[in-house]
Structure formats: structure tokens, C-alpha cells
Amino acid sequence: MVKMSLDPVQVMSGQVKELKVAPSSNGESRGSWEAKEEFDQDHLGLTTKPKPVTGRRARKVEGGVFFPKPENAVTVAVSSRVLFRTEREQKVFEQKGVEEYLRYQIEHETEPFAPGPAFPFVKALEAVNTRLRELYPQSEELFDIVLVTYNHAHVGIRLINTINHHNLFIERFCMTGGSSPIGYLKAWHTNLYLSADADKVREALAEGIAAATMFMPEKLTEVSETQLRVAFDGDAVLFSDESERIFKAHGLDKFFEHERDNEDILLDHGPLKGFLEALGKLQKKFYAKGQRLDCPIRTYLVTARSAASSGIRALKTLRAWGLEIDEALFLAGAPKGPMLEKIRPHIYFDDQMFHVEGAAEMGTVAAHVPYGIAQKYTKQKTSVGK
Amino acid sequence: MVSTIQNTDVKQKDADLAVVVAVTTRAVFESADDDGGDVYGVGVAFPLLQALHKVNERLLEESPAESLLFDVILITTDDEQQQQCSRITGSTRHYGLEVSRFCFSSQEDFTESLLKNNVQLFLTTDRNEALRASQNGVLSALLDQQLASCPSEQLRVMISGDAVLRPDTDPVPAGQKGAQSFSTQLGQMRQKFGIFNSPLSIVLVTLHGGRESCGDALRTLRSRGVSVDEAHCLAGAPRGPILSVLRSHFLLCDVVSCLEE
Numbered sequence: 001m002v003k004m005s006l007d008p009v010q011v012m013s014g015q016v017k018e019l020k021v022a023p024s025s026n027g028e029s030r031g032s033w034e035a036k037e038e039f040d041q042d043h044l045g046l047t048t049k050p051k052p053v054t055g056r057r058a059r060k061v062e063g064g065v066f067f068p069k070p071e072n073a074v075t076v077a078v079s080s081r082v083l084f085r086t087e088r089e090q091k092v093f094e095q096k097g098v099e100e101y102l103r104y105q106i107e108h109e110t111e112p113f114a115p116g117p118a119f120p121f122v123k124a125l126e127a128v129n130t131r132l133r134e135l136y137p138q139s140e141e142l143f144d145i146v147l148v149t150y151n152h153a154h155v156g157i158r159l160i161n162t163i164n165h166h167n168l169f170i171e172r173f174c175m176t177g178g179s180s181p182i183g184y185l186k187a188w189h190t191n192l193y194l195s196a197d198a199d200k201v202r203e204a205l206a207e208g209i210a211a212a213t214m215f216m217p218e219k220l221t222e223v224s225e226t227q228l229r230v231a232f233d234g235d236a237v238l239f240s241d242e243s244e245r246i247f248k249a250h251g252l253d254k255f256f257e258h259e260r261d262n263e264d265i266l267l268d269h270g271p272l273k274g275f276l277e278a279l280g281k282l283q284k285k286f287y288a289k290g291q292r293l294d295c296p297i298r299t300y301l302v303t304a305r306s307a308a309s310s311g312i313r314a315l316k317t318l319r320a321w322g323l324e325i326d327e328a329l330f331l332a333g334a335p336k337g338p339m340l341e342k343i344r345p346h347i348y349f350d351d352q353m354f355h356v357e358g359a360a361e362m363g364t365v366a367a368h369v370p371y372g373i374a375q376k377y378t379k380q381k382t383s384v385g386k
Numbered sequence: 387m388v389s390t391i392q393n394t395d396v397k398q399k400d401a402d403l404a405v406v407v408a409v410t411t412r413a414v415f416e417s418a419d420d421d422g423g424d425v426y427g428v429g430v431a432f433p434l435l436q437a438l439h440k441v442n443e444r445l446l447e448e449s450p451a452e453s454l455l456f457d458v459i460l461i462t463t464d465d466e467q468q469q470q471c472s473r474i475t476g477s478t479r480h481y482g483l484e485v486s487r488f489c490f491s492s493q494e495d496f497t498e499s500l501l502k503n504n505v506q507l508f509l510t511t512d513r514n515e516a517l518r519a520s521q522n523g524v525l526s527a528l529l530d531q532q533l534a535s536c537p538s539e540q541l542r543v544m545i546s547g548d549a550v551l552r553p554d555t556d557p558v559p560a561g562q563k564g565a566q567s568f569s570t571q572l573g574q575m576r577q578k579f580g581i582f583n584s585p586l587s588i589v590l591v592t593l594h595g596g597r598e599s600c601g602d603a604l605r606t607l608r609s610r611g612v613s614v615d616e617a618h619c620l621a622g623a624p625r626g627p628i629l630s631v632l633r634s635h636f637l638l639c640d641v642v643s644c645l646e647e
Contacts, residue, residue: 066622067596067621067622067623069623069624070623070624098581098582099580099581102581152581152615152616153590153604153613153614153615153616153617154613154614156600156601156604156614156617157601157604157605157608160597160600160601160604161601163597164597170597171596171597171619171621172596172619172620172621172623173597173600173617173618173619174618174619174628175616175617175618176616177587177589177615177616177617178581178582178615179616183631184618184628184631186627186631187627187628187630187631188623188627188628
């Protein structure tokens with residue numbers, strides 16, 4: 001095991017020096033990562049008056065677009081098992097079969113489920129929507145949450161009661177009664193699918209839909225209710241698994257050599273790149289209204305790469321793609337758990353169960369992206385970093 | 387002039403207890419590339435007829451003396467088709483379709499034929515025919531081209547959640563009572579099968595409303611004894627992509643406005 005001499009370095013986007021970009025970029029090339037130009041003074045304030053929100057929750061926004069078209073929104077499909085805690089019901093299903101399971105559900109119809117691992121994430125999406133609606137009342141560029149579940153419609157009433165109880169803003173459902181939800185995910189223009197079922201997640205990824213498996217951590221650290229924080233691993237999540245393949249096949253030194261030799265060649269994209277892009281688009285809407293410092297969306301790259309060497313290729317790639325990430329943390333192999341505990345993201349995406357479990361141990365909601373070469377090595381728990 | 391002929395190849399159902407479904411011959415048989423032969427080509431409603439047959443088959447498996455079955459009749463709705471008596475009966479026999487009766491009527495009197503035969507559901511590819519039948523008090527549903535690619539081993543009926551009339555609303559107009567009683571009968575049929583592997587699937591679709599409409603519809607249907615298998619709440623999302631994944635054979639709706647959409 002090679003011990004890195006660098007401590008985890010926190011690299012703020014404003015501090016990275018001008019980087020060369022290879023001519024063969026596969027993304028739009030942007031200017032340097034230095035501080036943006038001064039705000040346009042005329043647009044510092046709001047250009048439209050925010051619509052007053054009355055009552056418990058304004059069901060109808062007058063004149064505003066209330067239900068966005070899925071293709072215009074950032075559609076997040078969540079399954080009932082990750083939005084809520086349904087362990088007890090799952091046990092009934094596994095031990096006593098489907099008829100008993102449905103009977104149980106109907107019997108307990110008025111008992112709302114407790115929040116599941118995706119609950120804080122969904123609440124944060126709604127908080128962002130509230131801010132977006134204030135600034136852009138006519139826009140359909142919002143988060144749209146669809147409950148997509150394998151469940152039979154018998155369970156529908158209990159799910160609806162639960163949504164009402166928790167004051168969630170979910171108006172779209174897809175209860176497939178046992179059929180595969182994958183076709184519906186496409187029909188709903190899903191940007192991100194979260195489920196407890198790894199097979200469904202793999203199917204979705206195979207269809208080109210960003211997806212991840214979620215687990216309920218033992219303890220849950222408190223997360224922000226006003227700022228959505230999303231953290232991503234780099235390789236095999238935002239980027240393809242090409243470098244990881246080198247590492248797994250030939251070891252750390254070969255990996256470093258490869259990254260150095262290919263520093264100017266962009267990495268290929270990974271399954272979650274599109275979702276980061278969608279988040280970036282929404283962030284820019286806040287920047288355009290002078291709310292960069294107060295932006296309710298914050299993104300993080302938490303990678304085992306190291307800042308001085310292999311990390312450079314990651315940054316160049318992001319930059320060439322025109323994607324901004326608010327904070328990039330290069331851990332050079334150090335465990336991710338403590339760093340994530342500091343960041344407190346609503347969700348953290350990683351392709352390796354080892355890291356997902358490590359994060360969960362420290363109270364972070366981590367989601368597994370079952371993509372790439374790491375899936376063949378799930379049995380091995382290595383602590384060798386990159 | 388209306389005439390009704392029994393199909394002697396098929397065992398007649400108990401007309402009082404069965405669910406009478408009339409399908410137009412135009413929907414069942416393809417007459418577009420007509421070569422004038424004895425037998426018509428297969429039309430869009432073929433998978434639908436096969437699915438109806440499948441439900442009957444499975445119902446009889448569960449209970450050989452079952453009388454709550456689909457009673458399918460073919461009906462002509464224009465003069466041209468009305469003349470094709472032997473070709474229609476011949477084609478039906480050729481394909482072995484489980485059709486118990488043929489009604490030969492014309493444009494003017496087909497609604498009369500529907501009423502005479504106690505038709506509980508009229509299925510056609512022609513919107514005007516559906517509207518006319520509906521206005522005469524017969525529950526109607528429109529069949530579209532997508533029907534040709536629907537499954538033939540499972541009947542998938544879509545119920546519109548936006549239009550499920552609540553029990554406490556104004557008295558139901560006579561024409562729409564049909565929708566409620568039909569869905570109740572579907573519910574009874576559905577109960578004869580288990581959760582999985584059912585030849586009949588009831589799909590609730592709320593096109594415009596959100597979860598409140600969806601929840602209300604689920605509760606109302608449950609009070610009528612209708613257990614819904616799948617529920618989709620669109621809240622205004624474009625319906626095309628989702629309906630094409632759903633692959634339902636037809637949409638049941640309590641209100642006439644569904645046909646006008």
C-alpha cells in the first residue's frame with residue numbers, strides 16, 4: 001500500500017490554476033476557473049415579484065405552471081421503499097406472501113410510514129422548488145418527483161395518506177402492480193431513479209437512466225432543510241470506470257502512470273454525469289438572479305484521487321464538460337466517511353459498496369451506483385486508495 | 387332493418403348474467419386491402435377478442451358453472467358491412483372467435499340493435515359511433531390503432547380516475563349508470579383470480595388530477611368492490627408515452643366527455 005504524503009486537500013473551485021484542455025475535448029470548453037466576472041448590477045435583485053404562498057401549501061399557483069412537463073423538469077423517481085421505511089411490511093411479504101402483505105397494508109392504511117433514506121433528499125428538492133418558484137413563477141424547470149413503485153394499487157391509499165401526513169408535494173405516481181417500472185421510467189423522462197432494489201437499478205442504468213440503490217443507515221446525521229447537498233464519487237459515477245479498470249488490473253503505480261500520460265485526454269462520462277448537469281442548470285438560474293452565495297443547491301466531488309496528480313484529469317474533464325462543482329475533495333485514499341460527515345450531503349453516490357457502507361456508518365445517506373468494474377470486486381474490501 | 391344471428395359454433399351465454407360486449411366488425415376485421423376473398427384480414431381488435439376469450443377461459447377453469455362471463459357480439463354499423471353477412475360469419479368461424487351473436491344493422495339503426503341486445507359495453511374505432519351510442523344510453527369506449535399491439539393473454543382495462551363519480555354527487559345520468567355497473571362486474575370477475583397471473587388487470591389512470599383525485603378514485607372504486615391492480619397518476623403530464631407503456635385495451639369512463647377528448 002502506498003501511503004500518500006498529502007492530507008486530504010480541499011480544493012475550492014476558485015483556486016485551481018488555468019489548465020490546458022486537450023483538443024479532443026468531448027465537452028464545451030469554458031474559460032478559466034478563476035472568479036467569475038462581477039455580477040451584472042441590474043440583475044442583482046429579483047426581476048419578478050415572488051408569488052405569495054398562502055395557507056398550508058399553495059396548491060394552485062395562480063397563473064404559474066403548477067405541474068411541469070416531465071421533459072422540462074428534473075424528474076426524480078423514487079420507490080416507496082426508499083422514500084419511506086417499509087421494513088416491517090417487507091418482512092410480511094417475504095414470510096407470508098403477497099396476499100397477506102396486501103391485507104396487512106390495507107389494515108394499517110391510516111398509519112403513515114416513517115421517513116426512509118430518500119426522505120430528506122426529497123424534502124430538500126421541494127425546498128429548492130419553493131425558491132425556484134419564487135424567482136421564476138412561470139418556469140417548468142423544477143424538480144418533479146414521481147413515486148414509482150412495484151406495489152399494487154391496494155397500497156396506494158396508504159402511500160397517499162403517508163404523503164399527506166408528511167406534507168410532501170408528490171402528485172405523480174406509477175404503481176405498476178408487479179410489472180417492471182423501467183418502461184415507465186423512460187416515459188416519465190426520469191433524470192434519476194432511486195430504489196432499494198439493486199436489480200431494478202441495474203436495469204435502469206442499462207437503459208441509460210441515472211440510478212442508485214439506497215440503504216437505510218443505522219443513524220442519520222441531521223442535514224440542511226434549506227440547502228440541497230449532493231455529493232458524487234468520481235470514477236464510475238461521474239466519469240466512466242476506465243481508470244478504475246487500470247487500477248484494478250495493474251495496481252496503483254500503473255494507475256498513476258496512466259493518468260499522467262492521459263492527463264489531457266478527457267475521461268468518458270459516467271452514469272451520474274447527466275444528473276450533475278441537471279443540477280448545474282438549476283444552479284445557474286439562481287446565479288442569474290444574483291443568488292450565488294445563497295444558492296440552495298450545492299454539489300461536491302468526493303474522490304479517492306489526489307489533487308496533485310490523478311485529480312487533475314478529473315478536474316480538466318469536468319471543466320471541459322462545462323460542469324461546475326462547488327467543492328472538490330481529493331482524499332488521496334483516505335476514508336470518505338469523516339469528510340462526508342462534515343459535508344452532510346442529502347445523498348452521496350458511489351460505485352463501491354465499501355464506501356457506501358463506510359459513509360452509512362457515519363450517518364451519511366449513501367447510494368450505490370452498481371456500475372463498472374468495481375461490481376466484480378464487491379467481495380474484496382480493499383483499503384488501498386488512489 | 388336489424389337482424390341478429392346466433393353463432394352455432396359457440397355455446398350461448400346466459401344473457402341475463404353475462405356481460406354483453408359488442409364490438410364493431412370494422413374493428414375486428416380488416417377490410418382495407420380487400421381482395422374480395424371469403425375471409426377478412428385480421429383487424430385491430432383481434433388481441434382484444436382473444437383477451438376477452440382468455441378471461442372467459444380462466445373464469446370457467448375456476449368454476450365450470452360460471453355465468454359471469456363476457457358475452458361477445460359482433461355488430462355492423464353501416465350499410466356496406468350489413469351486406470357482408472356470410473363473409474363476416476365465415477371469417478369468425480375461420481378464426482375460431484368466441485362470438486355468440488352477429489347483429490346486422492345499418493348506420494341508422496345500430497343503436498337500436500345495441501339496446502335490443504342489452505349491450506353493456508360498445509367498442510368501436512369510430513368516435514362518432516361511440517358518441518351516438520353513448521347519447522342513447524349505451525356505455526361506449528373508443529378503440530385506437532395502438533390496440534393491435536396490446537396483449538392477447540391479459541385483458542387490460544383502464545379506468546379514468548378523473549371521471550370516477552363520487553357516491554355523493556348528483557344522480558348519475560342513465561347513460562353513465564352503465565359505467566358504474568360495468569366496472570362493478572369487472573371487479574367481481576377480478577376477484578376470482580389471485581394477485582399475480584390474472585387474465586384481467588384493472589388500471590386506474592388519473593390524467594389531470596393529482597394524488598387527491600387518485601386517492602378518491604381508489605376509495606370510490608373500492609366501495610364498489612373494484613380492486614385496482616395498477617394506478618398511474620399523471621397530474622397533467624403528456625399521456626402518450628405513459629399510455630403506450632401501459633398497453634390497455636380501452637378506457638372506461640363515467641362521463642361522456644372522455645370520448646370527446
